[in-house]
Structures are given as structure tokens and as C-alpha cells.
Amino acid sequence: MTTYVPDIEKAPEAGSRKEPSYLDVTKGFWSWAGTLDHKRIGLMYLVGVTAAFLCGGILALLIRLHLWTPDGAIFENAVYNQVFTLHGVFMVFIFIIPAIPASLGNFVLPLMLGAPDVALPRLNLASFYLWLTGTIMAIYSILSGAVDTGWTFYTPYSLQTQQAVVSMGLAVFTLGFSSIFTGLNFIVTIHKMRARGQTWFKLPLFCWAIYATSVLQVLATPVLGITVLLLAFEHLYHIGIFDPAHGGDPVLFQHFFWFYSHPAVYIMILPAMGVISEVVTVHSRKPLFGYKLLAFSSISIAVISFLVWGHHMFTSGESEFVMLAFSFLTMLVAIPTAIKEFSWVATIWGGSVALTAPMLYAIAFLIIFAIGGLTGVFLGTLSVDIHLHDTYFVVAHFHAVMMGSTALAFFAGVHHWWPKMFGRMYNETLAKISAILILVGFNVTFLPQFAMGSQGMPRRYATYIPEWQIYHQWSTVGAVILGIGFALMLGYLIHSLFAGRKAAANEWGGVTMDWESPTPPNLYNFDEEPVVTGELYDYGHGAKH
Amino acid sequence: MVQPVIAFQDPLGQLPPQASTFAGDVDELFYFLVWVSLASFGLILALLVYSSIAHRRKTPDQPALSNTTHNTTLEVVWTLIPTVVVMLAFAWGLKGNLDQQVAPADALQYRVEAFKWGWNFYHPGATTASEHIYVPVDKPVKFTMTSRDVLHSFYVPAMRAKRDVVPGVKQIVWFQPTVENGPLLDAAGQPQTDAFGNLIGGFDLFCSEYCGDGHSVMHRKVYVVSQEQFDEKPWDLLPEDPVGRGEFYYKLNCVACHSVDGSRLVGPSFLGLVGREGRHTDGNAYTADEAYIRESIRKPMAKVVEGYAPVMPEFTEAQLSDEAVGDILEWLKTLK
Ligand SMILES: [Cu+2]
Numbered sequence A: 001m002t003t004y005v006p007d008i009e010k011a012p013e014a015g016s017r018k019e020p021s022y023l024d025v026t027k028g029f030w031s032w033a034g035t036l037d038h039k040r041i042g043l044m045y046l047v048g049v050t051a052a053f054l055c056g057g058i059l060a061l062l063i064r065l066h067l068w069t070p071d072g073a074i075f076e077n078a079v080y081n082q083v084f085t086l087h088g089v090f091m092v093f094i095f096i097i098p099a100i101p102a103s104l105g106n107f108v109l110p111l112m113l114g115a116p117d118v119a120l121p122r123l124n125l126a127s128f129y130l131w132l133t134g135t136i137m138a139i140y141s142i143l144s145g146a147v148d149t150g151w152t153f154y155t156p157y158s159l160q161t162q163q164a165v166v167s168m169g170l171a172v173f174t175l176g177f178s179s180i181f182t183g184l185n186f187i188v189t190i191h192k193m194r195a196r197g198q199t200w201f202k203l204p205l206f207c208w209a210i211y212a213t214s215v216l217q218v219l220a221t222p223v224l225g226i227t228v229l230l231l232a233f234e235h236l237y238h239i240g241i242f243d244p245a246h247g248g249d250p251v252l253f254q255h256f257f258w259f260y261s262h263p264a265v266y267i268m269i270l271p272a273m274g275v276i277s278e279v280v281t282v283h284s285r286k287p288l289f290g291y292k293l294l295a296f297s298s299i300s301i302a303v304i305s306f307l308v309w310g311h312h313m314f315t316s317g318e319s320e321f322v323m324l325a326f327s328f329l330t331m332l333v334a335i336p337t338a339i340k341e342f343s344w345v346a347t348i349w350g351g352s353v354a355l356t357a358p359m360l361y362a363i364a365f366l367i368i369f370a371i372g373g374l375t376g377v378f379l380g381t382l383s384v385d386i387h388l389h390d391t392y393f394v395v396a397h398f399h400a401v402m403m404g405s406t407a408l409a410f411f412a413g414v415h416h417w418w419p420k421m422f423g424r425m426y427n428e429t430l431a432k433i434s435a436i437l438i439l440v441g442f443n444v445t446f447l448p449q450f451a452m453g454s455q456g457m458p459r460r461y462a463t464y465i466p467e468w469q470i471y472h473q474w475s476t477v478g479a480v481i482l483g484i485g486f487a488l489m490l491g492y493l494i495h496s497l498f499a500g501r502k503a504a505a506n507e508w509g510g511v512t513m514d515w516e517s518p519t520p521p522n523l524y525n526f527d528e529e530p531v532v533t534g535e536l537y538d539y540g541h542g543a544k545h
Numbered sequence B: 001m002v003q004p005v006i007a008f009q010d011p012l013g014q015l016p017p018q019a020s021t022f023a024g025d026v027d028e029l030f031y032f033l034v035w036v037s038l039a040s041f042g043l044i045l046a047l048l049v050y051s052s053i054a055h056r057r058k059t060p061d062q063p064a065l066s067n068t069t070h071n072t073t074l075e076v077v078w079t080l081i082p083t084v085v086v087m088l089a090f091a092w093g094l095k096g097n098l099d100q101q102v103a104p105a106d107a108l109q110y111r112v113e114a115f116k117w118g119w120n121f122y123h124p125g126a127t128t129a130s131e132h133i134y135v136p137v138d139k140p141v142k143f144t145m146t147s148r149d150v151l152h153s154f155y156v157p158a159m160r161a162k163r164d165v166v167p168g169v170k171q172i173v174w175f176q177p178t179v180e181n182g183p184l185l186d187a188a189g190q191p192q193t194d195a196f197g198n199l200i201g202g203f204d205l206f207c208s209e210y211c212g213d214g215h216s217v218m219h220r221k222v223y224v225v226s227q228e229q230f231d232e233k234p235w236d237l238l239p240e241d242p243v244g245r246g247e248f249y250y251k252l253n254c255v256a257c258h259s260v261d262g263s264r265l266v267g268p269s270f271l272g273l274v275g276r277e278g279r280h281t282d283g284n285a286y287t288a289d290e291a292y293i294r295e296s297i298r299k300p301m302a303k304v305v306e307g308y309a310p311v312m313p314e315f316t317e318a319q320l321s322d323e324a325v326g327d328i329l330e331w332l333k334t335l336k
């Protein structure tokens, strides 16, 4: 096998295909709205979650602009509380949880397995419509009086507030089922739909990551569903489970909530890690360093992540033994996470490194993920967490993991598979500029937040003492830079759909099966049924072990 | 007590002043983690930057320099080092936390009631609540906390102390202040404020668990004073005259929701309240006379002013005595 060089001149002409691409095979609204094709469903998700990201992002900018002055520049406190709640709900439940699995996962997973579709195409479409219904319900809750509880819905505040908590809870319940359906589908697909010859250890790491994520989705999300249902019942009928006024325990809610929401952090980050593994190997033209360790670390992170939820509640009055256990287990998660980071760096090291747009996004991920991971250790450390808990340090930490890592990995993946999805390329110069703007903007936004958090600035404050103004202003400047970066991205991606140059069949020279299909793929993906014979990640000069 | 060999210094200069016995240990651990983080982050960044420059693809068909995918020594090293570091952080943090959990038996006992949106602090032996906390330097102090409504969290950054206040349970937090920092008083004995209107002196106390509209205004002070000053009960600020007392109770209980300058907060302004005419949500017109105001305080849900949410908490006898309500009335009459 020789090294692959993308040959743009020889990009396949429409006529030279054996079959029309999945984009051309049928036309019209219903051919999309009723489609069972995993690629079209993936694209509908892509459009949906991007729209959600846009809404959440605009809310984020409003938050940052409001905090320009200590007394709050824009909103009354009550409105500010609604704005940050909506920002959280949109970004967490509607954007980031489905972002990678449901859009990229849907598109890429069957291709990587050499399969014509996912195992359960109808369930896949149902999952999309549940997502859409949940989103519409969330928007309805906003219109019917908004929600000001924060995305965490802590009791008893969420039981006392006058607002649309019940309908927002039901929205989250519905979104949760969408997530469960997707997870279930992918588990079955990975078990049943692998190409001939594709053993488990010939699965690309993205598949491993999606597999680990799906297990989490199926096991953890029902707990969220039960929790928000109980919350709704408590709100409506005072069943006395979370409300101390009726004999309930508000801290129980926190246990239930974080039993889901900590694994949810890994529902977000594991697929991101999978994307980064793929991008890093292809653009370094080098097999992944420590493949098995990377695969097993995904699984071990998934397992341990079920046992650490109590680290969100170190100040709630847990017993010392409980704190000991949760702190210890939290520290354990840091180890496979560190292994992953080092393995990616080692993959790039000595590669044939192409600083393409997807690669720049991936490098930005590696930088910010290091920050997010390291600051996580601060928060897992008991005595230090007592000081940092519920401050901007936590805000900055989880934005590093969710926004700076998961969202960036999502965009790295979008740029990486974009030519495969649409058969067209975007303007790479602009893409690189936007990657750099986002990396810079992220750090200008969140490094000041780490600083003021360690000084004690509590989170979810509509107003603050003037000492912190300078940090808030820097943070707002950073958010504006981020906003420009994302706006630019949206611009050149949309432009590419209509006027981008034709992409090569294998734009980056990837060697996993997703690159073997025609570009864009056929309705059932491949011209011939693929069979796996060679090594995984073989770039043409054999892997040394 | 484990004393680390190296004292970790503050490379970024960003932690709040160290004002309690916890602060030294917490900060040293914090800076230990900062140094470890900076070192490993620097290493990762250097490797990334170096290889993306030195190993970058110069011709389209350039193969990778190396195809190594495995190196047992390296992998063992980068598993072991993080393991050692996080286990160290775990053990050190656990030890510090055990100290934070158990208050010494001789600690001075305070009682704290949190509510939307304010705090009532009861000093040892006091029957009236205070707006701010006074503690004697170098003595352990312990706070037993309850909440009247939702979750709050008692947070004094300078003491590195934080504890959620949970309705329905008693929560405990303690610390031992080490630095004197009393209020700055003017000639008349009144606390001074800076250009922004914030009190000078004292350590900040915040609510750090989200509790609604007034979450960020539950900002109070912890004044650390000498034992002699403490013995004079500096918290006992209840004025002699009824109007002064009324204002005192207002600051303690109502300030987050009612302004005195006519501006609208969560509730209607107190400016010109007595005798004001208005309308309730049931459509009935009313005049705010004394009886009405008393009822508004004791049973705020009975009649809700039009245009406002029914969120005013009930103030019971125990929280606000009849005399106190009388004082508030006297003071309200002066707001015209
Ligand atoms: Cu967690």
C-alpha cells in the first residue's frame, strides 16, 4: 500500500459514480423529514444542534455583556437568572449531549463499520423526533413564563419558583429518551453490524468512544428521567420526596441529579475524545499511539464515572467517609484521562503533521482539555474544593471541558468529515483563522474566571463587588472574540455548501472505512460490501509495535 | 501533621487573604497543584508546538517519521506519575478536610438563619439578630445554620470556609480567624464605606448556592476583632430610639426586596408606603394603613400587591417580634 495523497484534480465527477449520492438520490421535504438514512438523520441533527448552539451562544454573550458592570449592565436580576438558566439548558441538554453522538456518530459510525445503516433505522428517526419535541417543549417553557432555576433544578428552589419548571422538566425527560434511543441503537449497531473481518480491536477509536458513551446513555439517562418526573410530581402534588416542607430531602434531589449528570459529563466528553483520536491520527498520518490503552481508558472512564457523583456535593454535609470515597474515585478518573492526553501528543510526535483546519481544532482541543483536566484535580481535592466549590473556578473548569473540549472536538469532527458529508470543501484559510480566534477567545474568556473564582467570586451572580470588574471585563472581551470566531465559522461553512470547491474522494487520506465509501456516500454507503483484511490505521508503511 | 518539605509559593497571586487556620494548608495544596499543572501543561504545550513545527508535513506524500505505537516504559511512566500526584493531592486534601469537619469543643457558638435574601446572625448569648458577624481573633467559632426557605451557602473566602445551608437540617461550619480586621468606624462610630458604597474592613461573606433574585445581595461582613473589643459586644447595635430600631430591622430583613428610594426591587419601594393607595391582585383597592402593613408582614400571601409576584416570606413572631414590627412602622412613617 502506498501513502495516500488527495488528488483534487481527480475528484469524482457526478457522472462517474456507480450510484447517486445519498444527497441526490431523492429530493423534497419528505425525503428528509421521513428519511431512515442514518446520514440524513445525522445531518438533520447537525442542523438542529448547531441552531441550539447558536441560541445558547447568543445567551452566553448576553450574560457576558450583562456582567460588564458590577451592578449588571442589561437585565434585572430575575431576568438574568432566566437567561443563564436557558443558556445552560440549551447548551447541555439540547446542544452538547446529542451533538457528537447524534450528528457525527450517526453519520460516521455505520461508515466506519462498513455497514449500510444503523441497526434500527426507525428508532433512529424516532430519536430525532423526540429530540425535536423536547426542544419545542423547552421553547414552550420559555414562552410560558421562563425558568430561573439553573440547569440543575435544585430543590426546594425549583419547587417554590412560580415558573414553568414542570414543562421544562418534561422537556428534559423527552430529550433524555431521545438520548437513550440513540445509545441503544449504537450499541446494537456496533455489536451486530461490523464488517466481515472487523474484530473489536480493529474498531476505530471513535467507535469505542461511541460505544462507551452509549452504555452511559442507556444506564444513566433513565435516572434523570425519573428525577425530573419526581420533581414534576413534587411540584404538582407535593408527594414529599424533595421538599422539606412536606418531609422530603432536598439533598436527595442532588444525589439523583448528579447520578445522571456526572456520567453526562462523560456522555459529552467521551465521543469528543473519539473524534480527536480520529482527527489526530489522520492528520499526523500515523497510527494511534497506545490504541488498546486508549480503548480501555474510554471504558474505564465510563465505569468510574458512575461512582463519583458525590464530588458535586462536598459542601452539602456529606459524611467524612462519603467524601473520602468520592474524592478518591474522582482522582482515579484523572489517570485514564491523563493517559489519553499523552497518547494523543505521542501520536502527533514524529508524525507527518498537516496543520489543516480539523487538526488546528484538534490541537486547540488538546490545549484546552489539558486545562480542563488539570483544574478538575483541584476540584477533586477535598480541602481545596471546599474553597472553590460554586465559584467561577468551577464555571471556568466545566466550560473548559464542555465548551473548550467537547464543542471544539465537535467542530474538529465537523471540519474533518465535512468533505465526506457534502462532497465540498470550505475555505481552509478562514477555517484556520476561526480555530485560532476560538482558542484565543476561549482563554481570554475563561482564564480570568479561574482567577476570580480562586479569589472567591461565587457563580450565578447577577451583580458582584467592584473588585472583580476587571476580570469580568476581560472575560466579556474574550466572549466577543469567541463570538466572532463562531460567526465566521458559520459563514464559511454555509458558503461552502453552495460554492465550496469539490472535495477529493478522500480529502485527508484517512484509512478507516468511512473514507472508503464514495464521496458523498451512496444511499447504502458503499459500492461493494467492504471486508476488513489489513491492520487498523495502516498508513502504508506498517505499524511497529 | 504532615509538613511538606517545599513551601509552595503563589505564582499568580490570586488567592484571597489568609485569615483562618485552614488557609495556610489549603493554599499550599492549591499552589502545589498550580505548580504541577503549570509543569505538565507546559510540557504538553511544548511537545505539541515542537512537533507541529518540526514534524510538519512539507510534501504531500511525506510519510510519518516514526510509526511507533507502543512504548512500555513511556506508558508506565505516564501512568505512574499522574497516579502519584493525584493520590498525593487526595491524601493531603483529605487531611485538610478532616480538620474542617470537626469543630473544637470550646468553639464559640453562633446561630445563623438564612432566608431569601439575607442572613440573621445570632452572636453567643444574643437574642436579637445582627446584620454582620463579629468574631474574636484566634478563637475557634462555630456556626449552626438553618434555612427558612431554600438552599443557601455560607461562604467566607478569606477563611476558606464554606457550607451549604439546607432547609430542614442543621448545618455546621467552623473556623478560627487569625487576622484582625474590624470595621472602619468614623468619629460618630458609624461604619465607613468606600467609593462604591461598600463597607470598609471585615472579610466578605457570600451566599454561594443559587437562591434566586437576591442571591448576589446576600453579601455581608465577617469582622475579626480583638478579645477586648469582642467583650464589648460590638454586634449589639440595636439603637435606643424606635425609628432607628426600625431601620435596623429593615436592613436585617427587608433590604434585598424593598428599596427606600422609590426604585422597584422584588417588592414595592417603602418610600411613601404609609398611607399609599394601591390595588391587590384580587382587584380590590386598599390604603396602606398600620393594620394592613402589620398583616403584610405576618401574612404576606393574604393580599398581594398588583404587579408583583407572591414571593414575600412570612415573618413570624419568633423571627420578628411585635415590638420590632412596631419599630418598623415608626420608621416607615419617616420615609416620605
Ligand atoms: Cu462530576
Ligand SMILES: [Cu+2]
Pocket (backbone or CB within 6 Å): B151, B152, B153, B207, B208, B209, B210, B211, B212, B214, B215, B216, B218
Ligand atoms: Cu444564594
